Amino acid sequence: MADAPTPSSDASAPSGAVPAGPAAPVLDGYAHVYSGKVRDLYAPLDDAGAPRDDLLLLVASDRISAFDFVLDTPVPDKGEVLTRMSLWWFEQLADLVPNHVVSTDVPDAVRGRAVLVRRLEMLPVECVARAYLTGGGLREYRADGTVSGLTLPEGLTDGSRFPEPLFTPSTKAPEGQHDEPMSYAEVEAAVGPSLAARARDLTTRILARGNEIAQARGIIVADTKVEFGVEADELVLADEVLTPDSSRFWPADQWEPGHPQPSFDKEFVREWLLSRASGWDKASGEAPPSLPDDVLERTRAKYVEAYERLTGETFRPRGADR
Template sequence: MKTVADSRLEALGWHHLYSGKVRDLYESGSHPGRLLVVTSDRVSAFDHILEPGIPGKGALLTQLSLWWFGKLGEPTHLAAAHPSLGEHLPDEIAPRTMIVHALDMFPIECVVRGYLAGSGWAEYRVTQSVCGVPLPAGLEEGDELPEPIFTPAFKAPMGEHDENITFERMAEIVGDADAVMLRDASLRIFMTASAIAAERGILLADSKFEFGRDPQTGEAVLADEVLTSDSSRYWDAATYAAGGPGRLESYDKQIVRDWLAANWDKTGDPPELPAEIVERTAARYRELVDRFLVEP
């Protein structure tokens, strides 16, 4: 179904190419080698896109990605972003849009974990390892790991689960040299980001990065979103240190997941999100952006 954004962008020469769960891609004959990435307010959980979306989410995620791109000192896919795009795009689209270099994307989610949570915690309980990386016995959910670990995943088609894989399997997919390069870059970025977050009283529990190769230069660069609420798990450091049931509350859509898990048996279409759940989730997204963008 064509959206209002599609129609307005088509009038400017940008034609819809692809839609993921959250992002829409557009291309234009006037901008060869470039893509327009528009981050929507859509929210997904359990492989379903939910209704309604989270107001302002797209702009907040874009704002945070741009902030991190500027902080990390890494080569990225970014070619242009708001506010300069406001001169060429409708006001409601520009704040959630980036023009990026078209890349040959690696089919790998480069996940780094500094703490034991999420699917890593579930796997550890069964195997005492995560993606083939052995971990010490006796760890509890939320525990900090002795050092960050790289736990890649193979990117699945839309609507399917990404597959956690070992580093050895990743090397079979992308080759030994690229596997080492992606692992080392991911760990380096995670360590840099963890230090920046700590200055703001925030713990970076885990994050996933995506990389692509520039077909013109052959350089592998950081792509897609980076270190946003949708790609990373953040905790408040003071709350975590205090302990208790709320210490692992994250700045993301966990509120949505928890409500859906309690109110849907995962058959048929998911129910519409209540206004209170939408508002609380939006507030968590805003709080994280505010904490990062205010310099300590």
């Protein structure tokens, strides 16, 4: 989803990757492999001091991105909220699909916001599912009556609910470029009919299960993007899942089709950047301004509220125990 809250494809480092993006912390016993928009990847060192090729340390920073820019003001505790929420969701989805998590025993410097994971060959497709019409899907529907080439009934509006989640995949564009919608035939051509069918089935089932659980807790998951790795010809759920960075979260009691919905995700940041208050012109090509303290605080509060509503747990940063 080029316009939806989506993370970088950080679950496995790109072939030949070199450090990129913001500086990552130095961790004893680990070699820095790659930095995406919001995540840093490390390989644990073996007894000879060489990076292992079977495991990665996936560290979620507090960085936040919008409109293909990494903002220079991090959101406090964001990385820990997303990590803990993903771990919670991995447990809820364990009967549907295996995941990449090996251990949460990580260095103290990144405790609470990092996991040790299996290193996987990542599926070269952004697996997106939509349960409601909004964002880029809505723009395509208004122009052509379709979403990712799927013809939809007339009369739908912003926030309309689909009878069943739609699989609306997209390309994995290089960082700084926009993903583009893919047809299902293009997915089959990219990964083969068998993997394409399994990816479609799992992506839509993950969103359906997510809504079954989330709506009982007052949250609608309008759409989501998931990442799959391939291991022994089986799909493995990787990266993060059903978080405010990879999904649109709406308050269920405020859902009202016909206009944009209030959200628990980083759409709030986008709205501020596009407002007069920011003084930023998206078309200028210049980097967005720093987020003011009140926007940072409200953004953090939205992430924390989503975590607490979903899990039923009170969020207390584990990093504060260090």
